[in-house]
Amino acid sequence: MPDQASHPVLQLKELTRVHGSGATEVHALRGINLDVFPGELVAVMGPSGSGKSTLLTIAGGLDTPTSGQVIVENTDLTTAGRKQIAALRRRSIGYVFQDYNLIPALTAAENVALPRELDGTSARKARAEAVAALREMDLDQLADRFPDEMSGGQQQRVAIARALVGDRRLVLADEPTGALDSETGESVLALLRSRCDAGAAGVLVTHEPRFAAWADRVVFLRDGAVVDQTIRSDAASLLTGQAAER
Amino acid sequence: MSIRHGLLALLEPGPRYGSQLRTEFESRTGATWPLNVGQVYTTLNRLERDGMVVQDGEDEAGHALYVITDAGRDELRNWFRSPVDRTSPPRDELAIKLAMAVGAPGIDIRDVIQSQRHHTVQAMQDYTRLKAQATDVSPDNRDDVAWLLVLEQLIFQTEAEARWLDHCEARLVRLSLMAAEKEKRRKKTDGEERSADRRPPGERPATAPQAGLGRSKNR
Numbered sequence: 485m486p487d488q489a490s491h492p493v494l495q496l497k498e499l500t501r502v503h504g505s506g507a508t509e510v511h512a513l514r515g516i517n518l519d520v521f522p523g524e525l526v527a528v529m530g531p532s533g534s535g536k537s538t539l540l541t542i543a544g545g546l547d548t549p550t551s552g553q554v555i556v557e558n559t560d561l562t563t564a565g566r567k568q569i570a571a572l573r574r575r576s577i578g579y580v581f582q583d584y585n586l587i588p589a590l591t592a593a594e595n596v597a598l599p600r601e602l603d604g605t606s607a608r609k610a611r612a613e614a615v616a617a618l619r620e621m622d623l624d625q626l627a628d629r630f631p632d633e634m635s636g637g638q639q640q641r642v643a644i645a646r647a648l649v650g651d652r653r654l655v656l657a658d659e660p661t662g663a664l665d666s667e668t669g670e671s672v673l674a675l676l677r678s679r680c681d682a683g684a685a686g687v688l689v690t691h692e693p694r695f696a697a698w699a700d701r702v703v704f705l706r707d708g709a710v711v712d713q714t715i716r717s718d719a720a721s722l723l724t725g726q727a728a729e730r
Numbered sequence: 731m732s733i734r735h736g737l738l739a740l741l742e743p744g745p746r747y748g749s750q751l752r753t754e755f756e757s758r759t760g761a762t763w764p765l766n767v768g769q770v771y772t773t774l775n776r777l778e779r780d781g782m783v784v785q786d787g788e789d790e791a792g793h794a795l796y797v798i799t800d801a802g803r804d805e806l807r808n809w810f811r812s813p814v815d816r817t818s819p820p821r822d823e824l825a826i827k828l829a830m831a832v833g834a835p836g837i838d839i840r841d842v843i844q845s846q847r848h849h850t851v852q853a854m855q856d857y858t859r860l861k862a863q864a865t866d867v868s869p870d871n872r873d874d875v876a877w878l879l880v881l882e883q884l885i886f887q888t889e890a891e892a893r894w895l896d897h898c899e900a901r902l903v904r905l906s907l908m909a910a911e912k913e914k915r916r917k918k919t920d921g922e923e924r925s926a927d928r929r930p931p932g933e934r935p936a937t938a939p940q941a942g943l944g945r946s947k948n949r
Contacts, residue, residue: 697855698858699855714852
C-alpha cells in the first residue's frame with residue numbers, strides 16, 4: 485500500500501527532454517510530473533516512442549533533462565555534481581534492465597554485493613548483506629551460482645536483489661520481463677511487487693498490460709506527455725455490487 | 731445454457747436443495763456471476779420439466795431436494811464434451827462503439843480508446859491483486875482452484891482487450907500518417923501539374939503523363 489503521507493522517494497517536476505535541435509528537434513518528454521511514494525509500484529505504459537524509457541533513464545540519472553527537476557530522496561539530480569549523482573546511483577537507485585546485466589564473472593552473491601563494495605562497505609559486510617538480501621527474496625540457494633548457471637528468471641530476480649541491496653529504496657525497471665516467458669515474467673513481477681509492499685518505491689516501464697496490472701498506479705504516456713493514469717481502487721468492491729452489473 | 735449446465739454439474743455428486751446450489755455456484759466462480767435464488771428455482775423447474783432432474787424428498791430442515799437423472803447425466807457429459815460455440819460471436823459493445831466512433835463528428839476516437847483502456851487496465855489491476863491473494867490456494871480445494879481459473883480468465887480477457895485497444899490506436903495512427911502522406915503527395919503532384927500547365931506546350935516535360943498515372947495509382 486503506497487505510503488502517501490510520507491515524502492516521495494522520486495519526484496519528477498515539469499520534466500522535458502528535447503533531442504536534437506532545429507528542424508530535427510524531437511520532444512521526447514513534455515512537462516512530466518510524477519511522484520512515487522514508498523510502498524508504491526507505478527507502471528508506465530505507452531506506445532513505442534512515447535517517452536517511457538527516456539523517463540526512466542532520466543529518473544535514474546543516466547540521462548539529463550532539458551528542463552525540469554528530478555528529485556531522488558531529497559537530492560535534485562539536475563543541480564547535483566557528478567560525484568553526488570554517482571553516489572546517489574550507488575546508494576539510492578537500483579536499476580533493472582531487460583537483459584539482466586549481471587556481471588558474468590561474478591556469482592549471484594558477488595553481483596549483489598558489488599554496489600555495496602563500490603560504496604565503501606567492507607567485502608565481508610557487503611557479502612553478508614548480499615546473502616541476507618538474497619535470503620529475504622528466497623534466492624539464497626542461488627548465492628554461489630554464476631549468471632550462466634541460472635535461468636533468465638533467476639538472473640532477473642538476482643538483479644532485483646542487487647537493485648535493492650542495502651538501504652536503497654528506489655527501483656527502476658525497464659521492461660524487466662521483456663526476455664522472459666509469461667509465467668517467469670509473472671514471478672519477477674511478484675517479487676518486485678513484494679519489495680514495494682515491503683517499503684520500496686518502484687517504477688516499471690512495460691508495454692505488457694498484464695505486467696502493468698501488478699502496479700498500484702498505471703501512468704499512460706503519449707508523445708512525451710502523461711495522458712491519463714489509473715488510481716488504485718478497492719479490490720474487495722470489484723466483484724460485488726457495481727462490478728456485477730457490468 | 732451455462733446456469734442450467736452449471737446446476738447439473740453441481741447436482742452430479744448428490745442431491746442438493748435450491749439455495750445450496752446457489753451458494754455452491756457462487757463459491758466455485760468467486761461470485762463473478764451472482765445468481766439469485768429465483769433464477770435457481772426457475773432453472774430447476776425447467777430441468778425438471780425436461781426430465782433432467784427430479785424432486786426427491788426433503789432434508790431435515792424441510793428443503794426440497796433435487797436429484798440428477800440419467801438423462802441429466804447424459805446432457806452434462808455432452809456439455810463437457812462439446813466446445814462452446816464461437817460461430818456467432820456475441821455482441822460486443824466495445825467493438826460496436828469503436829466501429830461507430832470511426833469518423834463520428836466531434837468524437838476523438840483516441841479519447842474513446844483511452845477511456846476504455848483506463849477502465850480495462852484498472853480492472854486488470856484489481857483482478858491481479860485478487861489473484862495475488864488467491865495464489866496460496868490449497869490444490870485439493872475444488873472451490874479455490876475453480877475460483878483461480880475464473881479469475882485468470884478475467885485477467886486474460888481484459889489483457890486481450892487492452893492489447894486490442896493498443897493495436898487499434900497504433901493502427902489509427904498509421905492510417906492517419908498514410909492519409910497525410912497521400913495528401914502531401916497529391917498536393918505536390920497538383921502543384922507540379924499546375925506549374926507544367928503554365929509552360930508553353932512545346933516545353934512540357936515528356937514525363938508528365940507518367941506523373942499523372944502515378945497520381946491516380948496513389949489515390
